[in-house]
Amino acid sequence: MDILKLSKDKFADFLATLSEQKLYAPQKVGESLRFAPVTENSKVELDMANTTVPPKSIFFPQTETLYSYEMGNTEMQTPREVDEGIVLGARPCDARALVIVDNLFAWDVDDPYYQDQRAKNTVVGLACNKPCVNCFCLSVGGDPASTEGLDVLMTELEDAYVLEPLTEKGQKLCQSVAAVTEQAAAEDQDGAKALHQQAREMITRKIETEGIPEKLPTLWDNSLWQETADSCLGCGVCTFLCPTCHCFDIQDEVEGIEGRRCRMWDSCMFKEYTLHTSGHNPRPTRRERTRNRINHKYSYFVQKFDVIACVGCGRCINSCPVNIDIVEILRQAKEAL
Amino acid sequence: MVDVAKLKEIARETVSRDDVKYLIGWRQGTFGFRAAPHFVNKPEDVDQLIFSPLCSHNLATYLTGVEKLPVPRGQEADSRKVALMVKGCDSRAVVLQLVEQGYGRDSVVVIGCPCQGVVDQKKVEAKYPDMGENITAEWGEKTIIFNLPSGKTEVPREEVLAGKCLTCRYPNPLLADAGAWEEVAVWGSDDYADVQDLEAGNPQERRAFWEDKFASCIRCYACRNVCPMCYCEDCILDRLNPQWITRAVNPTENTAFHLSRAFHLAGRCIECGECERVCPVDIPLMKLNRKLTKEVRENYDYEPGLDPEAKPLQASYRPNDKEDFIL
Numbered sequence: 324m325d326i327l328k329l330s331k332d333k334f335a336d337f338l339a340t341l342s343e344q345k346l347y348a349p350q351k352v353g354e355s356l357r358f359a360p361v362t363e364n365s366k367v368e369l370d371m372a373n374t375t376v377p378p379k380s381i382f383f384p385q386t387e388t389l390y391s392y393e394m395g396n397t398e399m400q401t402p403r404e405v406d407e408g409i410v411l412g413a414r415p416c417d418a419r420a421l422v423i424v425d426n427l428f429a430w431d432v433d434d435p436y437y438q439d440q441r442a443k444n445t446v447v448g449l450a451c452n453k454p455c456v457n458c459f460c461l462s463v464g465g466d467p468a469s470t471e472g473l474d475v476l477m478t479e480l481e482d483a484y485v486l487e488p489l490t491e492k493g494q495k496l497c498q499s500v501a502a503v504t505e506q507a508a509a510e511d512q513d514g515a516k517a518l519h520q521q522a523r524e525m526i527t528r529k530i531e532t533e534g535i536p537e538k539l540p541t542l543w544d545n546s547l548w549q550e551t552a553d554s555c556l557g558c559g560v561c562t563f564l565c566p567t568c569h570c571f572d573i574q575d576e577v578e579g580i581e582g583r584r585c586r587m588w589d590s591c592m593f594k595e596y597t598l599h600t601s602g603h604n605p606r607p608t609r610r611e612r613t614r615n616r617i618n619h620k621y622s623y624f625v626q627k628f629d630v631i632a633c634v635g636c637g638r639c640i641n642s643c644p645v646n647i648d649i650v651e652i653l654r655q656a657k658e659a660l
Numbered sequence: 661m662v663d664v665a666k667l668k669e670i671a672r673e674t675v676s677r678d679d680v681k682y683l684i685g686w687r688q689g690t691f692g693f694r695a696a697p698h699f700v701n702k703p704e705d706v707d708q709l710i711f712s713p714l715c716s717h718n719l720a721t722y723l724t725g726v727e728k729l730p731v732p733r734g735q736e737a738d739s740r741k742v743a744l745m746v747k748g749c750d751s752r753a754v755v756l757q758l759v760e761q762g763y764g765r766d767s768v769v770v771i772g773c774p775c776q777g778v779v780d781q782k783k784v785e786a787k788y789p790d791m792g793e794n795i796t797a798e799w800g801e802k803t804i805i806f807n808l809p810s811g812k813t814e815v816p817r818e819e820v821l822a823g824k825c826l827t828c829r830y831p832n833p834l835l836a837d838a839g840a841w842e843e844v845a846v847w848g849s850d851d852y853a854d855v856q857d858l859e860a861g862n863p864q865e866r867r868a869f870w871e872d873k874f875a876s877c878i879r880c881y882a883c884r885n886v887c888p889m890c891y892c893e894d895c896i897l898d899r900l901n902p903q904w905i906t907r908a909v910n911p912t913e914n915t916a917f918h919l920s921r922a923f924h925l926a927g928r929c930i931e932c933g934e935c936e937r938v939c940p941v942d943i944p945l946m947k948l949n950r951k952l953t954k955e956v957r958e959n960y961d962y963e964p965g966l967d968p969e970a971k972p973l974q975a976s977y978r979p980n981d982k983e984d985f986i987l
Contacts, residue, residue, distance in 0.1 A: 353876030354942035375941055376878060385878065386908045456691055456792040529790050554697040556725070559880035560940050576906055587907045590880070594727070595898055608727040644882055644938035645717065646689040646696035 327486040328507040334484075336503040338411075341496075343407035347381050347444075349374045356539055358410065369412050372455045373636065376433050377566035378413045382421060382440040383428075385563075386587045388437065389573070389633075394580035405439045409496065412449045416460045416634040418472035420566030421446070426628040427569055445492045448473035450515070451623060457637030459528040459650055460461070465634050468519035469525070478515035485515040528637070530653045536625040538620050539656060547655050552609040554645045559590035561639035561647070562616070567632045591615055617652055661799075661805055662711050662773050666840030673704045674743045674769055674838070683743035684722050686715040693784045693806075694793040697722070711745070713797045713804050716778040716822065718932040720753035724762050724891035741767055747775035749824070751833035752930035752965030753888035758835075759965075759972055760928075762891060762915075772836030774844045777817055777825035779804060781937070784820045796887045823854070824933035824946065834966060854947055863890075874914040876941040879907070883935035884921060889928045891921055896920060922948040927973030929955045930965040 329337055338346070346361040349368045355375040356368055356512065390399040416571070425441065429433040451458070451467035460466060474493035478485045484509050488494045492588050497504070542548075562568040572589040575582055589596060592613075597606045606612050624632035640648050675683045684751045685706040687698035695714035700706055723742060746754060751772065758765055776799045785791070788808065796807045803814045804821070818826065826841045827850040858866055881897065884890045896904050897917065905916050922945075929949040936946045956962050959982045962973050970976070 352941075354944075355940070357876070373833050386910065456790055550699070553699040554722075556721070556882065556885040558882035558885040558938070559878070560882050560938075563878050564940060565879045567737045572907065572908055574903075576908060585908060587909065588878075593881075607729055633971075640691070642940040644886055644934075646694045648690040651690050 325497075326488075326507040326512055327504040328511050329484045329486055329500070329504045330556070331484070333503045337500055340500050340503060341409050341411060345406045347378070347408060348384055348411040358413075360412075364634050367411070369449060371419070372453070373414050375638075375642075376564060377417045377420065377636070377638070378410055378446075379417070379420060379424065379569075381410055381444065381586075382407075383424070383569060383571075387436060389586060390585045391581065391583035393582070399639070402436075405443050407443045407445075409447060410444045411447045412477075413446050413473070414451060414464055414636070415448050415467060415469035415471070415473065415476075416451075416458075416465050417566045418446055418448050418511050419460075419465050419469055420472070420634045420636075422472040422623075423567050423628075423630055423632055423634070424569050426630070430627075441477070445474045445496050446472060447475040447477055447486075447493075447496065450476060450478040450519060452479055454519050454522055454526050455637055455641070457528060457640040457650075458526055458635060459530060459637065460635035461523065461526050462528075462530045462532060463631050463635045466485065466519075467522035478518055480511060480514050480518070483511065485511050487515075489554070528650055530650050531657060532621070532631060532653070535653060535656065536622045539622040542656055542659050543614070545656075545659050545660040547659055548614040548653070550612045551647060552613040552651055555609045555613055555647060556644060557592055557594060557609050557612070559588075559592055559640045559642065562590040562592055563588055564638040564642055566634055566636055566638070567620070577604060591619070613647075617649070617656075621653065638653050661776075661842055661844060661891075663840045664711050667711055667771070667773065668706050668709055669859050670838050670840055671700060671709055671743075671745075672703050674771065675700050675706065676703055679740050680743050680769060681738060681740035683745070683769075684719045685771075686711065686717065688718075688794050688796060689714070691794055693779060693781060693795050693797065693810045707886075709745075709771050713777060713779045715747070715773075715775075716781075716937060718747075718750045718753055718886075718888055718934045720746065720750050720757065720888040721886055721934070723754070723768060724757060724888065725885070732939075739767075741769050743769040743771060745771045745773050746833050746836070747773050747778070747830065748830040748832050748834070749775075749930060749932040750888075751835050752830060753932060754965075755835050755968050756889060756928060756930055756965035756972075757891075758968050759970060765968075770833070770835055770837050772839030772841060774832045774839075774841045775825075775828075776831065777804075777821040777828065779820045780822040782942075783822075787815070787820065791860055803870030817970050822933060822937070824931060827851075827922060830966075835968060852950060855951050855954055858951070859948060870915070870918075871911060874918055875911060875945045877909070877914045877918070877943060878941060879909050879914065879917065880940060882917040882938040882940065883943075886934045886938045887925070888914075888932065888934070889925055889930065890921075896924075918943075918945070918948065922952060925949055926952040927960075927962060929953055 342361055347357050347358045348361050350359045350365055357374050357376040358378045390401045393400050428437040454467055470489050474490045476487045488497045570589045571586040573586045575584050600626045620632040676800055683700040685698050686695045689696045697717050798805045800814055802819050806813050828848045906913050933946055
């Protein structure tokens with residue numbers, strides 16, 4: 324399939340064409356950037372390092388109704404059908420995270436809610452021309468121009484975007500925007516490749532992951548975990564902003580005679596996450612909870628699905644209120660013993 | 661001004677004491693303009709201690725936030741003191757924690773650090789973007805000096821200091837057992853300009869303002885967890901039965917959460933600004949807190965965290981207290 328070029332002065336037309344379907348793109352919500360449905364008044368922000376909240380929130384919303392019910396009616400109402408949609412401007416790390424999380428939601432049971440969103444959405448990625456200071460995707464199998472999880476890879480040139488369709492869904496999308504695009508010349512394609520290489524060279528943070536999945540469980544009683552947890556506040560910043568964190572809680576919300584069963588993001592850093600009804604907590608302090616977070620990403624998930632559950636986006640490092648730095652923790656783990 | 665060498669000396673002596681468990685201070689962070697809380701367990705850990713314009717964290721939250729495991733049979737609880745480095749605003753948190761009897765006076769050793777203002781990460785990162793390596797900083801004469809890879813750079817303090825520091829009236833610790841310092845002059849004054857903007861609007865405008873901000877809340881509870889005055893063992897937000905505020909993230913529940921949080925801090929917020937600093941989606945939480953602070957000051961002439969002998973606001977009834985808000 325042909326690689327296309329979209330001139331920046333046709334970007335508004337491009338958006339208008341895509342908006343014929345449900346379209347999600349990075350926008351300012353309050354003071355932060357996140358993926359939100361594009362409406363007539365939307366201001367799409369592609370000139371960004373990355374969104375604060377990853378696009379996992381589209382596929383795995385923070386609060387999602389599983390079904391609703393009312394007194395006197397034995398039928399449960401499941402949510403309406405999901406429309407086909409487009410996610411525009413996902414960074415390659417965040418798209419890779421979806422492929423990693425796919426494992427989980429297709430593991431012991433197929434999760435229809437997540438899988439439906441995945442099947443019906445076309446993901447248009449935006450290659451990173453300027454990785455941020457805490458990006459370390461190269462260390463965990465990613466790349467600033469990785470195509471995993473993407474249907475189309477977009478690369479921003481000075482006055483145009485290069486669009487490379489990668490899947491059938493991607494080709495369909497490219498055909499739909501044929502009127503506002505042209506074939507990319509060889510020099511545009513080379514320009515995009517040069518930018519990808521330039522981005523790779525800009526990434527300075529690195530971790531050596533070899534041996535980490537096997538070694539982490541052997542450091543169970545290492546002082547590293549207490550030292551890391553000393554300053555931890557036990558908030559949900561690192562997990563909620565993580566593109567691969569996927570833990571959820573299920574609660575019933577009842578008002579009058581109506582109710583709904585919903586699932587919402589949960590965080591292993593919260594103290595009630597593993598709290599038993601008896602009052603016993605197998606992870607009683609932040610030491611055990613911190614240890615679990617790192618072990619889960621870099622060991623347990625690897626044992627189960629053969630892939631590290633971290634894409635190196637750097638959000639947990641950027642946003643931690645007390646500068647807990649996963650790259651630093653793994654460096655210490657590597658050196659320990 | 662703080663003599664950092666002398667401060668380290670005091671820290672070394674303090675952690676060497678048999679009755680001190682550990683000392684909490686600050687160290688350089690891992691990238692950019694970040695510092696990090698530093699737990700000093702042994703004298704050699706003192707070497708990493710810093711006190712600079714990067715030391716934003718209010719460490720008093722660690723005094724009340726400590727998670728205690730049940731003491732195994734036959735063993736005694738560790739009753740040693742915790743030593744803590746405090747700036748002026750941080751000291752107000754310690755004072756109020758003592759007033760509220762969060763812990764006993766003899767369980768802490770407070771090391772005072774008069775402060776000339778700490779930097780706002782967002783301001784400094786906007787000014788010097790893409791700093792991968794960790795940068796050190798120091799105070800100059802009405803300036804902040806950054807040791808950038810390209811060399812020393814001096815910036816007028818107004819350009820990079822946190823908003824709370826520009827209006828700070830208590831830069832010197834109000835409570836300290838030790839310290840190596842001369843008092844710094846108060847240079848800020850506070851006319852609550854940030855609150856007045858909002859007060860000027862009508863209720864519809866205010867509602868629209870907060871709806872927009874609360875819409876972005878992800879309920880990570882960083883604002884609650886970092887707050888030195890949020891230390892209830894059984895928080896309203898974690899309660900499941902009755903569930904006062906549901907886990908669902910939507911405008912109604914987000915609003916209920918933020919208003920509850922603000923009201924629980926009425927007459928208790930010591931204006932360290934930590935909630936606003938840690939918010940990953942940049943909700944201007946101090947506007948809420950400071951509206952209540954202003955009300956409390958104007959109506960009851962009360963400021964929390966100034967006097968360890970004072971009573972909490974809610975326990976300090978006076979017959980001539982204003983009551984015109986009672987319906």
